[in-house]
Amino acid sequence: MTLPLRAGDILPLIEMAAKYYKTPAAERPLPCLPVINAHHKILFRTVFVQQDQIRKVVNVLVNTTGSLHLPLAMMPPSDRNFMQPWTKLIQDIFNTTSLKGISICGILTVEHCGKPEAMHDGMCITLLAHVNATDQIHISNDRYRWHAINDENLKSLLINKLKDGRTVRAVFF
Numbered sequence: 001m002t003l004p005l006r007a008g009d010i011l012p013l014i015e016m017a018a019k020y021y022k023t024p025a026a027e028r029p030l031p032c033l034p035v036i037n038a039h040h041k042i043l044f045r046t047v048f049v050q051q052d053q054i055r056k057v058v059n060v061l062v063n064t065t066g067s068l069h070l071p072l073a074m075m076p077p078s079d080r081n082f083m084q085p086w087t088k089l090i091q092d093i094f095n096t097t098s099l100k101g102i103s104i105c106g107i108l109t110v111e112h113c114g115k116p117e118a119m120h121d122g123m124c125i126t127l128l129a130h131v132n133a134t135d136q137i138h139i140s141n142d143r144y145r146w147h148a149i150n151d152e153n154l155k156s157l158l159i160n161k162l163k164d165g166r167t168v169r170a171v172f173f
Helices: 008-022 083-094 152-162
Strands: 042-052 057-063 072-075 102-112 123-131 144-148
Touching: 042 083, 042 152, 057 152, 072 083, 102 152, 123 152
Parallel strands: 042 123
Antiparallel strands: 042 057, 042 072, 057 144, 102 123
């Protein structure tokens, strides 16, 4: 039995699901359920990771405004293009619109709580992005800096998550 498709935009998602189930269970990302946190806006938090394999150093980009925190981009309510706020964030940090040397590995977490209704309609998606150390990408904004990860467990977890297929794929990028 075959069913007609109204549109073909679902096909890449079906192919991703088929690939996921063909991958051995030990190599799949762990199941990811939303974290129950209320947000008023749509936010993209990004964990930018830079790895120096020779010196065995792993750095995470942090925003130094106020207390240290991960870079954050907000999606305007009228906008439906997920890539635009993220590109603006790249522009703010690295003073470039080129994504050369920066690759999105996938989604680490999704935070959402729709209660009370119409008050917390937002969400926060935490993305993992790898910044290639050999591409000479420099931070051009004083509000950001690289922070070395000294905890060996966290360093190992981040390196593992950078591997292909270890995070939930971000299909909107």
